[in-house]
Amino acid sequence: MRFMKQSLLLLLVLMTIAPLTTGCWNRRELNELAIQLGTSIDKIGGQYRVAVQVVIPGEVSARASSSGFSPVTLYHATASTVFEAFRKLTETSSRKIYSAHIRVLVLGESLAKDGISEVLDMFSRNPEARTDFYLMVARNTSAMQVLKTLTSLEKIPAENLFYALDTSAKTWAPTTTVTIEKLIEQLVTEGRSPVLTGVKMIGNTQRGEELSNVQEIDPAAQTRFIGLGVFRRDKLVGWLNEEQSKGYNYISNNVKSTAGHMKCPNGGIIGMETLRNYTKTQADIVNGKPIITLKVKNVSSITDVECQIDLKKPETIAALEHESELKIEGIMKAAVEHAKQTYGFDIFGFGHELYESHPRVWEKEKETWNEQFKQLEVKYEVEVKIHKIGTTNDSFLNYVKE
Amino acid sequence: MEPSQKIDIKQMKVLLIFFIVGDLMWFLPSFTASASKQDAWISAIIGVVVGLGIASFIYGFSTKFPGMTLIDINRRVLGRFAGGVLSSFYLLHLLMNGSAQIRVIGDFMTTQMMTETPMRVVLFLFAAVVLISIRTGLPVIARTAQVFFMMFVVLFTILFLLLVPESEPHNLLPLASHNTAEMMRGGFFVIAFPFCQLTVFLMLFPLLEKEEMTFKSFITPVLYGGAAIVLVVTLSILVLGSFMTEHQIYSTYVMAKKISIGNFLQRLEAILVINYLLSTYFKCVISIYAFCRGVTILFGLSDYRVLALPLFLTMFGTAYVVSSDVVFLNSLGPAWALWEITEFLALIPFVYAMHLIRSRISGNQLGSS
Numbered sequence: 001m002r003f004m005k006q007s008l009l010l011l012l013v014l015m016t017i018a019p020l021t022t023g024c025w026n027r028r029e030l031n032e033l034a035i036q037l038g039t040s041i042d043k044i045g046g047q048y049r050v051a052v053q054v055v056i057p058g059e060v061s062a063r064a065s066s067s068g069f070s071p072v073t074l075y076h077a078t079a080s081t082v083f084e085a086f087r088k089l090t091e092t093s094s095r096k097i098y099s100a101h102i103r104v105l106v107l108g109e110s111l112a113k114d115g116i117s118e119v120l121d122m123f124s125r126n127p128e129a130r131t132d133f134y135l136m137v138a139r140n141t142s143a144m145q146v147l148k149t150l151t152s153l154e155k156i157p158a159e160n161l162f163y164a165l166d167t168s169a170k171t172w173a174p175t176t177t178v179t180i181e182k183l184i185e186q187l188v189t190e191g192r193s194p195v196l197t198g199v200k201m202i203g204n205t206q207r208g209e210e211l212s213n214v215q216e217i218d219p220a221a222q223t224r225f226i227g228l229g230v231f232r233r234d235k236l237v238g239w240l241n242e243e244q245s246k247g248y249n250y251i252s253n254n255v256k257s258t259a260g261h262m263k264c265p266n267g268g269i270i271g272m273e274t275l276r277n278y279t280k281t282q283a284d285i286v287n288g289k290p291i292i293t294l295k296v297k298n299v300s301s302i303t304d305v306e307c308q309i310d311l312k313k314p315e316t317i318a319a320l321e322h323e324s325e326l327k328i329e330g331i332m333k334a335a336v337e338h339a340k341q342t343y344g345f346d347i348f349g350f351g352h353e354l355y356e357s358h359p360r361v362w363e364k365e366k367e368t369w370n371e372q373f374k375q376l377e378v379k380y381e382v383e384v385k386i387h388k389i390g391t392t393n394d395s396f397l398n399y400v401k402e
Numbered sequence: 403m404e405p406s407q408k409i410d411i412k413q414m415k416v417l418l419i420f421f422i423v424g425d426l427m428w429f430l431p432s433f434t435a436s437a438s439k440q441d442a443w444i445s446a447i448i449g450v451v452v453g454l455g456i457a458s459f460i461y462g463f464s465t466k467f468p469g470m471t472l473i474d475i476n477r478r479v480l481g482r483f484a485g486g487v488l489s490s491f492y493l494l495h496l497l498m499n500g501s502a503q504i505r506v507i508g509d510f511m512t513t514q515m516m517t518e519t520p521m522r523v524v525l526f527l528f529a530a531v532v533l534i535s536i537r538t539g540l541p542v543i544a545r546t547a548q549v550f551f552m553m554f555v556v557l558f559t560i561l562f563l564l565l566v567p568e569s570e571p572h573n574l575l576p577l578a579s580h581n582t583a584e585m586m587r588g589g590f591f592v593i594a595f596p597f598c599q600l601t602v603f604l605m606l607f608p609l610l611e612k613e614e615m616t617f618k619s620f621i622t623p624v625l626y627g628g629a630a631i632v633l634v635v636t637l638s639i640l641v642l643g644s645f646m647t648e649h650q651i652y653s654t655y656v657m658a659k660k661i662s663i664g665n666f667l668q669r670l671e672a673i674l675v676i677n678y679l680l681s682t683y684f685k686c687v688i689s690i691y692a693f694c695r696g697v698t699i700l701f702g703l704s705d706y707r708v709l710a711l712p713l714f715l716t717m718f719g720t721a722y723v724v725s726s727d728v729v730f731l732n733s734l735g736p737a738w739a740l741w742e743i744t745e746f747l748a749l750i751p752f753v754y755a756m757h758l759i760r761s762r763i764s765g766n767q768l769g770s771s
Contacts, residue, residue, distance in 0.1 A: 127514045130669075131659065181646065188645050356575035 030057075034095035037072070038158025040143035041119055042108035044078060048119065050085035051076035051144040052097055053158050060155050070211060071155040074147060082122045099129045103162040105180075106136055106199065108143040112229065112236035117187065123180050131180050134165050137229045137236065139198040146199055149208035149221050161223060165197060168225055173258035173274075174245035175225050187234055190366060191351020195228040195248065198239060230339075230347050237343060240335070247335025250328060251294060251348050253279040259303065262327045265319065268307025272300045272324060272386075283354040285361055290372070292350045293379040296328060301388035305395040312394050317386050325382040336378050345370040350378075404705040405539055408611040413544035415623040416551045417688060418603065422596040422627025424685030425506050427654045427678045430591060430631060431638035433735055435648040437588035438580045440573060442644065443636040445585045449592025450628035456597045456746070457624045461617055463750050464607050466757070468614065472604040472749065473699045479757045488748065489700055495745050496602060496693040501720035502731075502738075503686035504528050507679065508721065509728045514655055515672070525721045528683075533714035535687045536694060537707055540609060543687055550680055557677040562633060564661045564670070569640035592631060594739035598746035600624070605692035651728065654678065690717065 038053035052075055059071040075097075077088035089097055105123070107116055123129060138146045147157060154160035168175040175197050186194040201223060207213055208221030228245040230238050240248055249255045255277040261269045282293040302311070302320070310316055339347045351369045355362040365372060409417075434442040434449075467475045472492065477485035507528050508521045516524070535543050578585075607615060634654060638647045641657050650656045655678075658671035694713065698706040725731035 127517055131656075132662070181642075185643055185645060356572065359576040359579040 028096075028098070032095055033098040034075075034093055035101055036097045036099050037101060037103050037156055038106070038147045038161065039099075039102055039104070040106040040108070040138070040147050041082060041111060042143045043111035043114055047078050047080055048082050048085050048111075049076060049078040049144065050082055050089070051147055052086075052089060053147045053156075054093070054097065055156055068211070070150060072157060074144070076144060082119055083126075099126065102129050102133045103158045104134050104136065104165075106138050106143040106146045106161075107196070108138055109140070109236065111143070112137045112196070112231075115234045116231075116236075117234040120180060120184060120187075124184060133179065134162055134177050135180060135183060135196055136161070136165065136199045136225070137196045139200040139226060139229075139239070141201045141205065145201060145205060145208075146223055149201065149205075149223055150211065150213045150219075151222075152214040152219065157223075161199065164223075165225060169197075169254070169256070171257050171259075173249050173255045173260075174227065174242045176228065176249055176252075176254040186349075189349075189352055191346060191353075191355055191362070191369060192349040193233075193345070193347050194231045195240075195347070196231070196236075197225050198227050198229050199223055200226050230343060232343070232345055240338070243331060244335045244338050247331045247333075247338075248348070250277070250279055250296065250332050251281070251335065253277075253281075255279070260327070262320075262323050264307035264309050265323075266308050270302060270307055270309065270320070271304035273303045275299045275301060281348075281350065281353045283350065283357045285358055289377070290354050290358075290361065290365065291377045291379060292353065293381060294332060296332075296380070296382040298324070298328060298382065298384045300324060300384055300386050302386065302390055305397060308398060310394060310398070311389055317389075321384045321386050324384040324386070328382045328384065329380040332380060333378075340374050340376075344374055346373040346376075350376065404707060405541075407540045407609050409541055409544040409606075409609060410611045411613060411615055411619055413541075413548060414603075414606070414610060414615060415619060416547045417544060417606070417684065418600075418620070418623035419551070419627050419630075420547055420554070420681050420684035421600070421602070421688050422624060423630050423681040424596060425503050425678075425682040426595055426631055427634055427681065428506055428510060428652055429732065429735065430595065431635045431647050431653045432650065433591040434588040434635055435639065435644050435653075437591075438584045439644040439648070440575070440639055441578055441580045441585055442588055442639055442647065443574070443632065444578060445588025446592050446632045446635040447589075448585060449589035449597075450632055452589065452593050453597030453628060454621065454624060456593065457600055458617070458621065460600050460604065460750060461615075461620045463754055464604055465614075466754070469608050471608050471695065471699060472601065473696050475604070476749075476753060479753050479760065486700060488753075489696065492601075492745060492749060493693055493696045493700070495741070496689050496696065497716070497720065498724070499599065500532075500686050500689035500693060501717050501724055503682050503689065504532070504717060504721040505724050505731060507682055509731060510652055510655070510678075513728060514652055515675075522718075522722060525718055528686075529714055529718040529721065531683070532687055532690055532717065533710055536691055536713070537710045539707075540606070540691060543684075543691065547684055554677055554680055557674055558630065560670075561658060561661075561674050561677070562637065564663060564667070565637055565641050565657065567663070568660045569637065570643070571640065573640055573643045591735070591739050594742040596627060596631065597624075598742040601746060601749055602689055602692045605695050606688070651732065 034054040035057075036052045037055055040051045042049045053072050054075060055072055056069065059069055075089045075093045077085045077091060079085035079088050086097060107119070111119065124131070146161070149157055151157045151160040154163060165175060165177055169177045176195070178194065178196055183194050183196070186192045201208070201221060203219070203221040205221050208219075213219045213221055227242060228240045228248055229236050230240060246258075255274065257276070258274045259271065260274065261271045264270050276299040278297045280295045282295060284291050284293065305311070336348070346369060350373070351362065351366065354365070431442065434445045438445045467478070470478070473489045476489045479485065480488060504525055508525045511524045512519055512521045535546070638653050638657055641660055642650065642653055646656065647653045655671055655675060658674040661670050662668040690713065694706040694709050697703070697709055703709075725734065
């Protein structure tokens, strides 16, 4: 009897628990989702055109053989707010867009010129999306076009953009990665301005959409990162060229590894690889005036010799180190001068450095900071170490005979 | 009759730590950062130092009245009627506090994790868990706390260690650029929230088995809890920067999202949230349990458990109506902090002063001091 009573009670408890353990309220199965990897936003006549690149799972799975269709598809919609446009995508898409796996956000150039803040709020407010995707600005093309180019090494074009920028930022000075948190941080911080890497289309843009683009060894259309876009507040005001972008990244300590070259003493050039680089920006007050000092510590190695030079002598290395120091200084100086003359405002965040070390001085100076920036004294202290010259010492170039 | 409600010192220590960490992980970094930006960590240290003083005072107060709960003390010092009125206010405060904890969970779940789930479902489930815990009694709650404590410590350590590589020392600069008033304003929240709320333990001290709690065994867990607060606030500033800390509603969750070790150890936030849920749960259960005991003593009931079911419905309802939306709840912060401080001042220093006056008048007949 007691056993009966207990089992009945247990049954009752289980029945009560059952409705509570049915999992999430708004569960979504994998086959009901459209996984969004790339997003682009263009501004067209005061409205936002949102395009999302959605992965087609069957086409990218390792097991199922591809049926020869495109691995991704693109949906686009235009509405007054970005979120509305996202929902409006369901007019063409069979599934609701799932944004947790977003890798890249491409912003249209015209949108960037009008201001990007309004668009960004949705991405930081939305709890679904992760914040580790990269932002970029489409240059000389619409943002949507950038997502329309098929790529072969990474089957998914958005992944291609993500990894291309990631690798490039790590190994090539003129590019840098910006996540949404970093961007917002720079937008809201006094004395700082954001930059975003530009992406442009090269080759036959129209062919990029066709599957034949990935059937070729040298694809007809490709995307390419080029230069940094300079923002004043949240508006794109101009582009830095390759050298200036390099300078910007050296100043902002974004350079991790890169390649460069410099002149040999006797003519010709010598190639260098930067292995490590660290830049420290220091703000001092000298005679009541702020002075910025850029301290660069750089470890490089020699990668290719294209001139007559004796690499067996220690003095040569010292001379090369000095030459390299001048070169890096020159790159940074050119970027600073360009910013002073062309933009006339502090794109490097020197103002913020001043605030960090001399908050009281900054309080006084911040109103006129952009004016002061034009006359700001910037000092450069570059220290280059060349520890390695590769596997050979003196180049065979010195011994080439007839 | 109700079963024995006695717990031992070790369990009391664990409950103390859980109570202090409590729901602070949710909003304390953002509250302190709104007052003193990148100097929030200094605010937190100031708050904890002052808070330790308050905690010591509460302990000292309890030793004057051994074996008595706060309700007993109030009635003894202020008389049956005045003491009862003051106690009622205190009990209302406990109920509101417990319900607010449930609301915090509800808001968080529907903001960050299950955005389309009606909040009432989350509140109902959480309140139901609290109901079950209350019915099983304090010893079971305390043992649960002991079991989960290990996990809590491990997860907290993981959070800390994994976030160190993400931290940006620059975020702390410029150091101490805010004036004392601003820093105190940040510290004010830290003083109010866990430390003034420690009065709830005056309801639990008489339930200690055999021995009395020594000062050392009381202040050590309080110190650990305080250290945890300082750590969380500092980490939040280091990892997110002062702007993000201030403007993210749940900055600790966003902070956990940042974890990424070698691109494979990441997306741990859902696991680390367990930690925040645990401490909030214990804080809620302790508040509500103290409320039950208080009502039992005030009205001379024989078994507090009869209160559990009606209380569950009250909590569920209160948690739902305590605020119309998440904005209102967060804007309540400063007012709520003032309420905590007022409750503390009205209960401990005021009652103690009354006690001193009365014992002087009646020639030391009242208190045991």
